[in-house]
């Protein structure tokens with residue numbers, strides 16, 4: 001006598017579907033009877049194996065108190081029917097759809113199945129009868145429950161009832177003693193389905209990738225630059241054109257925009273402003289820039305459109321500008337509130353208006369290159385090239401060929417057609433020779449010729465060429481001593497030193513530390529970061545042998561490792577080293593010190609300036625009141641003492657009556673130099 005299997009499902013549709021699936025695997029020695037709850041179920045069930053389409057169905061039967069007698073029961077686990085998932089795969093990326101099923105659990109588990117199959121390119125929202133709040137969308141996917149789809153839906157993808165999954169199928173086969181051969185058959189059948197699914201999903205992914213590649217190609221070949229970065233300035237996307245604009249041959253993605261663009265572009269790129277076709281000078285070229293917020297409401301998109309007329313410069317100068325040989329820094333990027341810095345900047349500004357050669361001396365990291373760049377930017381040569389070369393970085397022969405060029409065939413390995421030297425390339429502009437103390441006597445002689453005669457002779461050449469390039473040289477060596485020791489040509493030294501700047505080490509201008517620290521914090525992050533007083537006090541005692549470069553790196557490090565929004569002693573890099581190299585005797589401000597004003601004195605000058613700007617006479621009472629803004633509580637008589645000192649130092653003139661105290665030229669200059677507010 002044949003054995004009997006009974007299948008119980010909820011709907012007729014599911015019943016028929018699962019029956020078909022079972023018949024594919026179960027041999028003829030079994031009779032299968034199937035019932036749908038919606039049609040009614042026979043009261044006394046007797047069979048060898050009772051199969052429920054789901055746990056809910058079994059619970060339902062128990063509730064209905066239908067008696068059953070059977071040797072075995074299987075409650076099926078089911079999964080999405082793979083046969084129809086093409087329609088899901090074809091839904092456009094990011095489209096929102098309702099996933100409709102009969103119960104909350106089955107709706108969520110169907111979403112899970114689809115995502116696990118790799119169909120995660122769309123956004124699923126669960127829907128089931130009785131749900132209170134749901135998105136009123138147009139498209140729905142349902143595994144065989146189209147009648148449960150809400151009215152707002154106009155487009156239904158019916159995947160058909162969910163099938164018995166492979167686990168449950170094995171359990172069923174085990175109960176009916178299916179042999180090894182048949183188990184292999186089931187596995188193969190399921191695997192084939194799964195392989196087909198994954199083939200289809202990967203075909204779709206390939207299409208998406210091909211489309212992405214195609215679009216990327218178009219975007220990279222656009223004449224417009226495109227840059228996308230997040231709120232913190234980290235670049236998410238940039239096309240080839242944008243890389244060229246910023247003269248970068250490296251990948252920009254994941255870099256911070258602050259490290260890519262010139263500081264004078266910060267106000268445009270880092271502000272909250274959006275704009276269209278604004279003309280901005282980028283790397284020496286006028287560029288139309290549009291900035292807008294990306295559709296996600298967060299990222300910033302910048303597109304550029306270069307002005308063709310300005311782009312197509314005929315001579316190589318413009319090409320050099322495009323290659324990034326431009327002066328990056330201006331005086332406003334040079335931070336320094338102390339008198340020494342103020343005076344040095346003022347001298348540098350005067351020198352920039354002349355065409356004299358300039359020698360800048362100072363320890364490493366004191367800002368020599370910054371000054372060279374600012375001088376060029378404020379000179380009449382500002383539209384010409386600015387070429388910088390580090391003379392200690394290359395061997396002597398290379399320096400010579402870089403600076404003066406060579407004729408074809410002048411030495412083994414010389415390029416065909418020869419090479420134009422930097423002096424010729426810098427025609428009409430400025431050449432910055434860093435570490436000039438390291439050049440050989442031979443190059444010194446050639447440099448002297450440029451300075452005296454304004455001409456060069458390329459290596460292997462027979463004729464001289466006229467050049468018009470201003471020289472700014474820098475050194476961290478004591479050139480004067482080198483001259484005395486006959487290591488550097490005296491005539492060259494004096495020719496270079498017509499214009500002269502000395503940049504004092506940071507330890508001699510400690511009052512610049514506060515301004516520099518806030519400047520570097522602002523450059524590094526948009527977050528509101530403060531620094532603890534204890535740290536800045538330690539900074540005042542530290543030797544700063546690496547000068548401002550060392551301070552800049554220290555701040556960058558502290559920001560990276562900080563745990564909160566205040567930089568503390570525990571954020572210091574290598575604290576032990578830091579403490580060991582600290583000056584044993586803390587410096588005190590004294591009369592001739594650049595920091596003689598102290599922050600209290602600076603605040604008084606600022607208060608006088610504030611009052612003057614509002615046309616209010618700066619009397620002692622008003623100054624005392626205004627000082628509170630800067631955190632100082634001084635009585636009127638304390639203000640009087642301080643004003644006397646400031647007058648002695650030449651910053652102010654005290655007047656009685658209507659005019660009150662006013663800033664002298666020196667005081668005004670000082671305030672102007674507090675250029676980082």
Ligand SMILES: Nc1ncnc2c1ncn2[C@@H]1O[C@H](COP(=O)(O)OP(=O)(O)OP(=O)(O)O)[C@@H](O)[C@H]1O
Nearest residue numbers: 333334335363364365366367368369370476548549
């Ligand atoms: N006054 C300043 N304000 C802001 N940043 C500064 C200042 N001086 C120097 N820096 C920063 O410190 C770093 C070193 O500056 P720069 O390269 O100009 O020094 P340098 O004297 O030319 O050093 P080296 O002799 O080693 O070449 C740079 O990152 C620069 O931006």
